[in-house]
Amino acid sequence: MPADSSPLAQSVAEYLSSRPWMARWLESLAGRRYRLAAFPDRVLPAVVVAHRRGDPARARQVVHAVEQNWIEAPTGARQAYEEILQHAPGLIVVQLRRTNLCGCLGHRHVLVKEAPFSEPHDAFGDATVGEMDIAFERVEKWLAQPLMDTALDTQFIAGSRLKEFHHQQLRFRLLSVLLHEIHHMVAPQVPEQVVREASLNFYRESLVNYVNIARASLSLTIDRSFSRLGKE
Numbered sequence: 151m152p153a154d155s156s157p158l159a160q161s162v163a164e165y166l167s168s169r170p171w172m173a174r175w176l177e178s179l180a181g182r183r184y185r186l187a188a189f190p191d192r193v194l195p196a197v198v199v200a201h202r203r204g205d206p207a208r209a210r211q212v213v214h215a216v217e218q219n220w221i222e223a224p225t226g227a228r229q230a231y232e233e234i235l236q237h238a239p240g241l242i243v244v245q246l247r248r249t250n251l252c253g254c255l256g257h258r259h260v261l262v263k264e265a266p267f268s269e270p271h272d273a274f275g276d277a278t279v280g281e282m283d284i285a286f287e288r289v290e291k292w293l294a295q296p297l298m299d300t301a302l303d304t305q306f307i308a309g310s311r312l313k314e315f316h317h318q319q320l321r322f323r324l325l326s327v328l329l330h331e332i333h334h335m336v337a338p339q340v341p342e343q344v345v346r347e348a349s350l351n352f353y354r355e356s357l358v359n360y361v362n363i364a365r366a367s368l369s370l371t372i373d374r375s376f377s378r379l380g381k382e
Contacts, residue, residue, distance in 0.1 A: 159188045183206065187213040194240045194277065198243045199213060215324045240277025242280050249286075258282050267279050284324065325353075
């Protein structure tokens with residue numbers, strides 16, 4: 151469901167645009183921007199991507215990951231997160247950063263610090279608010295599954311399909327980090343190793359599924375963007 155089909159996302163969007171002009175002016179002066187996203191098969195949670203003025207393309211990648219790539223993941227991969235998303239905060243604020251000094255891909259925040267969401271508001275209804283950060287450039291460079299990523303990458307040659315594959319790969323990485331931090335929000339007592347294994351499984355299954363669909367749907371005699379698909 152796109153953001154404009156999510157009641158909570160619509161309510162939050164209206165709240166952001168109806169705040170006092172001084173608050174919005176200061177926010178604009180500081181270069182802060184917000185984009186709303188919603189999972190296509192769920193009413194909650196809604197996602198707010200908080201980003202800098204110069205990063206709209208990065209923010210769109212996160213929105214695309216939530217609204218399109220999530221539903222493209224295999225059913226089993228999504229079902230593994232069913233209970234986690236059921237118990238997640240109704241509104242997830244993602245502070246999109248370019249990098250983190252600590253080198254981490256992201257963090258769950260104990261307190262909500264993003265100003266428009268740090269205090270309860272009628273626009274949120276009964277939804278609780280959770281916050282995290284994601285370091286976009288760190289995720290871009292991250293080899294989630296080094297052997298698998300390299301093996302899949304070498305099946306493509308230069309061209310539109312290689313670019314498409316890399317975009318898809320990046321969005322599944324962003325989605326796995328998002329789910330990883332939501333898992334921490336819902337079950338902070340669960341060991342990091344368990345949370346990491348779950349998010350890496352989601353990434354692996356989703357990316358392999360994407361490549362398998364490409365194998366089945368592309369005509370290799372016409373589309374030469376694949377180099378060795380089907381030659382194993």
